[in-house]
Amino acid sequence: MFGLDAGLTILLILCLLAVCAFEFINGFHDTANAVATVIYTKSLKPKQAVVWSGILNFAGLLLMGTSVAMGIINLLPLEAIVDQNIYHGVALVGVLLLTAIIWNLGTWYFGIPCSSSHTLIGSIFGVGLAFTFLPGNEHIVLNWKKLEETGLYLFISPVFGFVFSMLMLLLMKKVVKKKKFFKEPDAEKKPPFFIRLTLIITSSLVSFFHGSNDGQKGIGLAMIILILFAPSYFAIKSDLNPQDLLVSANNISNYINKIDSTKIPTDKVAVFTKIKKNLSEMAISLVAIDNFKSADKKINVQIRTNILSIGKAMKGITEDKTLAKLLPEKDVKSLGTNIKQMKEYTEYAPKWVIIMISICIGFGTMIGWKRIVVTIGEKIGKTHLSYAQGASAELIAASTIGMSTFFGMPVSTTHVLSSGVAGTMVGESGRSNLQPKTIKNIAIAWIVTLPVTILMAGGLFLLFRMLIGE
Secondary structure, rough: OOOOOHHHHHHHHHHHHHHHHHHHHHHHHHHHHHHHHHHHOOOOOOHHHHHHHHHHHHHHHHHHOOHHHHHHHHOHHHHHHHHOOHHHHHHHHHHHHHHHHHHHHHHHOOOOOOOOHHHHHHHHHHHHHHHHHOOOOOOOOOOOOHHHHHHHHHHEEEEEHHHHHHHHHHHHHHHHHHHHHOOOOOOOOOOOHHHHHHHHHHHHHHHHHHHHHHHHHHHHHHHHHHHHOOOOHHEEEEEEEHHHHHHHHHHHHHHHOOOOHHHHHHHHHHHHHHHHHHHHHHHHHOOOOOOOOOOHHHHHHOOOOOHHHHHHHHHHHOOOHHHHOOOHHHHHHHHHHHHHHHHHHOOOOOOOOHHHHHHHHHHHHHHHHHHHHHHHHHHHOHHHOOOHHHHHOOOOOOOOHHHHHHHHOOOOOHHHHHHHHHHHHHHHOOHHHEEEEHHHHHHHHHHHHHHHHHHHHHHHHHHHHHHHHO
């Protein structure tokens, strides 16, 4: 498979199965949140809800691109991704998955809506940090800006969910006149058609955007594995034409060369020098190949490294207003277009990876939904979840997740929705309506997940690398 010998093929399959296990467990937590209200309110039967949720998760993955998946990959140091020693890559991926699975399973067992996003981000940060402590890697730095952005989104999203779900419920009370909409579900009857339709729509939106965001984390992990094991096939999107990439590289070089070097700030000269170096290296590599599939894996990895390095440097330039003025506006736009075309060669995922991940999430939901549904419906507030509260929390959750996907940021479906439910409970009867024990458990899981997974992943990574050796 992919030109690997039997031993490495088995190892690759095992790593991909581990990613499937992670997404399967992700289904216990996150997609269960998406179907919680429709199951709890009897708007849909459990089997109907999880099958429909699985379909929408798949649609979200298929239609909303891979920006979040690429963001996950870019959280790791570039040097860790392009390490030519496959066994180093196995240690990296193994630690990420082992840490995430252990923490997700533990919190699921106790019925705590813990965030798979927090778990994975903490694991990645821990591994990335540990990687910089390895001998010879002292000069390597983490993508701190990306980590800061990701951390900010993970922190803000629950607060956003809480506040705006509460406001949405209060707005509904002003607009919707049906009193039954604000009562807890009848244990024996389905809700009226209007209420049922509303809850199915809001649940569907959460499922769709959950797929578009959380599902991409599994895609990011799978792509890390495939790039490490089979760079000839996956470091670059191999069905694209190398010569088209050469055209984009030459265009970018032409624009960069138009800039008056005397006007470049002293502290930015090294950045431009690095861009030119990477463009030159990439052009030399591309001239020598006709097809990425038949190219030497080292060339594909080098081209990928060049593209990522150029993209990172160019982002800093285009975001700097002073530097952006060094070129005419029309050239800046054309430069942006060429950079976007160049990134298409690295920012992708095969359809079979997307399908594999969506299936795993769906099956996880079908098996593990009950514990989380009960927590969402009955254990956050002292009163049971009403139809209006469920609709408010899900509408805000879907909007938050959708916006985060648009900006390419991972966000926690679990914490957005559970905090949204908490917000509606406060909106209904005040702070006294919250169950302190459940809120405390969710808050503790939210606070300790990052430090625990950072330490666990970082420690395991250093241990595994020590055992593997150079």
